[in-house]
Amino acid sequence: MIRIFRYHDHPRIRLQTTLARHIIAIGIVIALAVVMTLVIIHFVNPNNAFDITRISAREVITATINTLFRMFLAYVLSLVVSVPLALLIASTPQMQRILLPIADVVQSVPVLAFFPIVVVFFTAYGAFEAAAIFVIFLTMIWNIVFPVIGGLQTIPDDINSAAFVFNVKGLAKFWYITLPAIFPFVVTGSLLAWAQGWTVVIVAEVLHTYIPNGTTSQDLLGLGSLLVDSNAQGKTAVFVAALAAMIVLVALINVLVWQPLLRMAQRYRFD
Numbered sequence: 253m254i255r256i257f258r259y260h261d262h263p264r265i266r267l268q269t270t271l272a273r274h275i276i277a278i279g280i281v282i283a284l285a286v287v288m289t290l291v292i293i294h295f296v297n298p299n300n301a302f303d304i305t306r307i308s309a310r311e312v313i314t315a316t317i318n319t320l321f322r323m324f325l326a327y328v329l330s331l332v333v334s335v336p337l338a339l340l341i342a343s344t345p346q347m348q349r350i351l352l353p354i355a356d357v358v359q360s361v362p363v364l365a366f367f368p369i370v371v372v373f374f375t376a377y378g379a380f381e382a383a384a385i386f387v388i389f390l391t392m393i394w395n396i397v398f399p400v401i402g403g404l405q406t407i408p409d410d411i412n413s414a415a416f417v418f419n420v421k422g423l424a425k426f427w428y429i430t431l432p433a434i435f436p437f438v439v440t441g442s443l444l445a446w447a448q449g450w451t452v453v454i455v456a457e458v459l460h461t462y463i464p465n466g467t468t469s470q471d472l473l474g475l476g477s478l479l480v481d482s483n484a485q486g487k488t489a490v491f492v493a494a495l496a497a498m499i500v501l502v503a504l505i506n507v508l509v510w511q512p513l514l515r516m517a518q519r520y521r522f523d
Contacts, residue, residue, distance in 0.1 A: 403437030
């Protein structure tokens with residue numbers, strides 16, 4: 253068979269094209285962040301009382317790293333817990349009848365309803381970081397559990413039958429059948445979980461509002477606390493810098509992490 257070679261099929265050409273697309277996407281994101289920053293400055297500070305010297309680059313960078321670290325730890329924890337939990341729920345019809353309604357009720361309760369209890373519990377032991385990470389974890393976990401449960405239902409019966417005939421079970425079945433089957437659903441669930449984490453991290457880092465007689469000194473340094481505290485204190489320059497850093501960080505992670513993972517996940521879907 254004669255294979256017609258197309259110029260753009262060459263691996264190096266595909267790599268260069270992908271890198272070019274990423275660079276263009278990142279450039280567009282940064283440009284949008286700059287435009288949004290200028291717009292916010294214009295409307296928040298109509299008198300142009302924007303003093304860039306009030307921005308501490310070190311503080312913003314440290315806050316960005318701290319927030320990303322908390323999000324990453326919460327995501328890893330949610331991934332470690334959610335996949336085994338989903339496997340347990342979907343293991344038998346009896347387990348689904350018992351655990352699925354419980355999980356559905358628990359995930360329906362707003363995470364912020366647990367926040368005061370979590371803060372009081374963890375802060376009693378001085379574990380401020382653990383309180384924030386745990387709240388983000390509670391936000392993320394159900395976004396992964398339910399897609400994985402649905403992914404387990406997509407495994408064709410003939411594949412399960414073949415595994416039974418060839419005595420493929422235990423770790424081997426998980427590695428060669430279950431894991432590839434749920435991988436696309438783990439990726440899509442993780443994307444949703446990460447997005448939910450961003451909505452909660454702003455509140456999770458501002459602990460003083462949930463501590464009796466709390467002060468801003470008890471807040472965790474991060475992009476969320478910078479946004480809230482700088483806005484409350486009228487520090488527009490810091491607020492805009494933190495907002496721009498968050499926009500750029502979210503966009504970079506989406507372009508460099510989630511988009512490649514979503515493309516990779518397409519290879520493992522059952523047709």
